[in-house]
Amino acid sequence: MGCDASRSGAARAWRRRAPGHREVEHQVKIKGLPLWAWAVAALLYVGMAAAALELAWNRAIDALAEAGAHQLDLYGASLKSELGRFETMPAIVARQDSVRALLEAGPRATAALLHSVNTYLEAVNHEAGSVAVDVIDLQGSVIAASNWNQPVSFVGTNVSYRPYFKDALAHGAGRFFGIGTNTGIPGLYFASAVRDGGTPIGAAAIKISVDELESAWRRPNEAAMVIDRNGVIVISTVAAWKFTALRPITAEQQRELQASRQYAGRNVEPLRYTRIGDWGAGAWLGRFPDPRRPGHTTRYLVMSRPAPQAGDSIMVLLDVAGARRQQEVALGFVTGGFLIAGLYALYAMQRRRTIAEKLKAQDALRRANDELEATVAQRTAALTQTNERMQQEIAERKRTEARLRESQQEVVHAGKLAVLGQMAAGLTHELSQPLVAIRTLCDNARTFFERDQPAQAIANLERVSRLVDNMATLTGELKAFARKPVVERVAVSLNEAVAHARLIYDARIRSEAVQIDMRIPPGTFVCAEASQLQQVVVNLLGNALDAVRDEEKRVIVLDAVESDDTGRVLFSIADSGTGIAQEVLDHLFEPFVTTKPRGHGLGLGLAITSRIVEAFGAKIWAVNRADGGARFNIEFASAKSAKGVADGR
Known part of the structure; x- marks a missing residue:
């Protein structure tokens, strides 16, 4: 008891000698934590937030690149299929006896022969669904055409300057993308030489439209295009970008384009875009003009590969706005985690204060008991009993507080389980039905492939793609x-x-x-x-x-x-x-x-x-x-x- 009294007295004396110790402690702490702890927490938060943002961005762009590669496969297959339908048609027309007879007769051709060829070309054009089918003599003049009886007819038009005509006479076949000089409508031209004993006597040509192809490629948050060997966009799902160049056009190239009238005499302007950086093999990030908001730009992941047509390439641009949203979600998770950790730290500090206050109260009680024992010996027994009762009350309070803390933890745990249960149940309920449809479409696609019907199979796969997009929205x-x-x-x-x-x-x-x-x-x-x-x-x-x-x-x-x-x-x-x-x-x-x-x-x-x-x-x-x-x-x-x-x- 004397030792306890001396220690207590020493403590009181120390507090008297250091009256400003609480003020000094408050200067280096903020709400119970030292300044260095707050600084470490802030640095840790910044580091984890930066890592989460980088990880979310990389994963989102990688997924976008995988989707872009799939889209390029689909676009390449559809372009090859579309070109394959028409590429051999000029050669078939060139083998027609009436076409060869018309070119051999030249100006001496009878009206009946000319009418026969015109009606034949008209029927071929109608069945194939092309824009026009022409027969061209050696001087480059169109002497018969499928639109011979239309207000705007190609008969009499001279196309000797067109590369597809020159290539057909020189090499037997020609291919060319350009804008029609008569109609102003862009299209793809195929040509084949008409021969008499191995000597060219003219050419047969067909023009097809790419409007349906552009419509089929058009998707939200995505742009697709075909770039020709000059670097000019000739097929595009964004109309404002059509016939602009992705690389500088030299003065000599401009003169060649003007001579061939490939773009109907117009000057090819460059597309104003900015290349930000590369992303893996064959992909890069860039900013392109936003066609819906003049003066604004949109950030895209750009991927390209060679097109079936020699010298051309297919390019797909994927909007990276979704990656930004994933970064925001990741940042929200990190911030939420730090807030939870901060709340737990505040709770722990508050609990320590409560325990410290209780210990101080117990210490005061012991000191009072010691003083009473020293001054009033006759009341020792009564004071002892009182102290025992107070100890029992303190123990009961501790047990009550322990039970309260256990109940609070159980309530918090139950709330977490309820939230997780709702999320799991919602996802299971909403995703089960589209998954059944995807399985059915995939089975049908396999059957179509086994029957050698790739068009129907691709249509089913496109439906699967749309269902997957819908499932993404379901989450x-x-x-x-x-x-x-x-x-x-x-x-x-x-x-x-x-x-x-x-x-x-x-x-x-x-x-x-x-x-x-x-x-x-x-x-x-x-x-x-x-x-x-x-x-x-x-x-x-x-x-x-x-x-x-x-x-x-x-x-x-x-x-x-x-x-x-x-x-x-x-x-x-x-x-x-x-x-x-x-x-x-x-x-x-x-x-x-x-x-x-x-x-x-x-x-x-x-x-x-x-x-x-x-x-x-x-x-x-x-x-x-x-x-x-x-x-x-x-x-x-x-x-x-x-x-x-x-x-x-």
Whole structure:
């Protein structure tokens, strides 16, 4: 007891000798942590954030480069297929006896022979779907053409300056991309020499349009183009970039282009772009003019490879905005982790303060007990009992606090598990149906390849690509569940959304012998967003299929009625199932409400569907039909004006 008293006295004396120790300690600490700890934490955060941004960027660009290589394969195959359809046609025309007879007769050709050749060329052009088919004499004059009876006819036009004509006479065949001097329409020319005993007596030429090819290549957040040997963009999904050069055109090249009138006499201007840096083999990053926003630029990942046509190349530009968004997500994760760590550190410091205060209180109690024992010996027993009771109270408080901390940790853990469960359930529910469609399309594509039908197989693979893009958007639905989504409402075809849903469930509809009754008038357009409207119809059709699966009568009716007075479209999906219980019907669109057996759904599908529909400015409700089954109704805003624009195209 004397030793304790001396130590306590020494401590009090030290505190008296150092009255400013608390002020000094406060100067080197901020909220309980020293300045160096805050500096280390800040440096650690900056380093981890930079590493996360770099990792997210590299992974996103690598994935984009892989997608770009796939796109280049598809574009190269489609270009080769398109060129192969027409490349041999001039040689076939050159072997026609009437064509050879017309060139041999020259000015002495009879009107009947000329009319026969013209009608033959007209029939060939019609069957092939080309722009024009011509027969050219040795002087380069078109003496017969498929458009001989059109207001703008090529008959009489001299094309001796065109490289495809010169190459045909010199080498037997020629190929050339240019703008028509008569029509101003760009196209690709193929030519073949017409021979008489090995001596050229003229040439046959065909011109094809690339407009359909450009339309097929056009995709969002992507640009595709073909660059000729001069470095000039001749095929492009961005109209503003067409016939601009990716490399400088010299004065001599300009003179040669003017002489051949390849670009209808216009000067080729350079495309103003900036090369930022390389990315692996055959890819680089660059900034190109944004055609939708004059004066602005867009950052792209650029990839290219040689085209089937000698000297040309195919280039694809992929918007890297998605990589930036992934960087933002990575930065958010790092920041969130540091915030959680900071909160935990503050909690730990607060707990240490609490323990220190309790220890100080216990120390004060012991000192008071010692003083009482020294001054009032007669009350020792009573004070001892009081001290024991206080110790018991302190122990009980500690046990209570320990139980409270355990309860708090259990609540936090349960909250984390609930969030993870919602995310996993949403992803499973939303991705299962597109995966079934992808499997069906892949099986069909394999069958088409086995039947040597690559066109149908490629079409199926393109559908798979679109479904994969849609699945990427589905992963954002759980985030959309937590807040009201903001979408851009445009005119969307209700028929196409229903056709998309039927394609996904096509195998199931056939296997379960479900009768689908369509009552949607053609050309019904509503105000919505295309991919999200498709997801709404997929969810509702899937629920209807589940409802009739065990029924003897399996009928699903899809109906749409447009009101000119209200400007609204009422769309409904009705089934012949057992209907919905009233206690469930009142809460049907709430999260985790489901009529399915355990293990077959968590009740997120209709809640997500409701939020998507509300974002369209529409409303959804469900009722039980009088003759059995349930009907889901959605009232959309009509889009007649948008429909007119779509029909005009």
